[in-house]
Amino acid sequence: MSISVKAYAVLEEGGALQPFEYELDEIGPEQVDIKVEYCGVCHSDMSMVKNEWGMSTYPLVPGHEAVGTVVAAGEHVKGVKVGDKVGLGWFSGSCMHCRPCMTGNHNMCVSAESTIVERHGGFADHVRCHWAWAIPLPDGFDLAKAGPLFCGGITVFNPIVTGGVKPLDRVGVIGIGGLGHLVLQFLAKWGCEVTAFTSSPSKADLAREMGATHVVNSRDEEAMQDIAGSLDFILNTTNVSLNWPLYLNALSAFGTFHTVGAVLEPIPVPAFSLIGGHRSVSGSPLGSPALTRDMVSFCNRHDIFPITEEFALSDVNDAFEHLEAGKARFRIVLKV
């Protein structure tokens, strides 16, 4: 039985989104189909629409922060069942048998399938994925806000866990945007002393509200010098060039500067600043399915959700314009 999917797609590089129908063929034995209720809008959707990473194919249905109900499941599906509420993020499939998969790192699968690469995503009434990437949601979880957790959220939750951040750590967060306002909430509930860096002083109050203990204006060199040697972990959520020496200087002994923002300029790292302080510079992609489940559980327990703005799926072009203008506060969700 195939499903006729009502979606929004761009038909060519950089085009506008328009109504688009396509058929989902017979479901695979390990796949599930999700009836989408909400789907977040991420910067990566825009990058894919514009083919900024050279891996887009058209027609392209964006959307990789989908939330909805499992309506069909292949015969070998495990861990989720028809009727479950689930979230789906950037990854829609893993081979399940390569070394990364077999060590629990399905997010590093050598043949990982991405939700909107060479297949169609969540700006639609249905979306398909491998069961491992359909993350079950607890009863009562706020579906209207949950979407952005599955890309933005897990991107910043992953380094907290895999980077070994501890409740006693002093952690810095660069950028108070879609990712930043989530990681501030995570870290506050993680027990950390959190310093938010922002070049928009207007965001200081919001950063505190989200859980920041301190707010530092990253353009104030004196303020940056005052925190020299004080941070165990700095998480960069931006993809712009930064005053790298000032941030590296803010790291404590054994401190780590970690980026999830794909800055284009290579980061210039002086060996001296690493050696003397036993420091490191690192990065990470989105997290594994197991960790995404942990994140959902943590969010549920601590009532952590993104701040969202809702648009109807049919207004997706307005939503994109809003995002592109830098006006999103802080994540946009489409209601299907």
Added chain:
Amino acid sequence: MSISVKAYAVLEEGGALQPFEYELDEIGPEQVDIKVEYCGVCHSDMSMVKNEWGMSTYPLVPGHEAVGTVVAAGEHVKGVKVGDKVGLGWFSGSCMHCRPCMTGNHNMCVSAESTIVERHGGFADHVRCHWAWAIPLPDGFDLAKAGPLFCGGITVFNPIVTGGVKPLDRVGVIGIGGLGHLVLQFLAKWGCEVTAFTSSPSKADLAREMGATHVVNSRDEEAMQDIAGSLDFILNTTNVSLNWPLYLNALSAFGTFHTVGAVLEPIPVPAFSLIGGHRSVSGSPLGSPALTRDMVSFCNRHDIFPITEEFALSDVNDAFEHLEAGKARFRIVLKV
């Protein structure tokens, strides 16, 4: 009771070493005096003689890989006693109460004392240090070869332990010199699969003898491409600019590029290469006293020693010339 020390010193920046006598005053309550039998010669001695780091004072007695016998101990000395054979490295004292000291990281002490900075080192018949940095040697340990372990050795042993290198890891070592030939031995006995990188094909046999499983000519771009994604940990022992992209490309998922060589050029690290592979770039200084004791025990158990060339202390200028000409195979030791 003071000791009149017979040493070799340079009297001015870049000068030659010459016989020099000085007095060691009354010993401090936590200090020991060591009668030096052997002292290694390290590149850092030469850097200090030439004031390359801007922290030299003259007269300057180099030498920070000293081995000998404790001949005097202050009233509050712990852990070592008169008559013990000990080794002394780059650090000669720590405050013992700052946070790094209290967490076992005396090597990161905020007021650490260095053996040859503003005090006199081991090119002498006596040298003084805090008891914590006088590392006891087991009976029968080869004193004539032990010296270089306390600077060169612990510099490369430290990242193996603190970097969490495991026996199943595939580890790369850049540079088969004073440090490199030691870390190859450490890693072989650690159980690792070890790849030695060298631009001197003539060193390939030696690298294998020291424990390398594979040898790769770092100037052979094809060979470097062949190992893409295969190494869990790469340890750089050199301080020259490298083909960074090739080495970062050789890292596996979750891999770490770690430098103990103080490369002057900032290392250009593309965020992309960190994020996708969940990788890191890091550095470290010499290890703690506890770890130095562990290293000695590991060396003793596995018969790991540097390959040394011996000079008499009175021939120290010849030794320096030999080192500066790049002829040392692989560490020079002065016999006092």
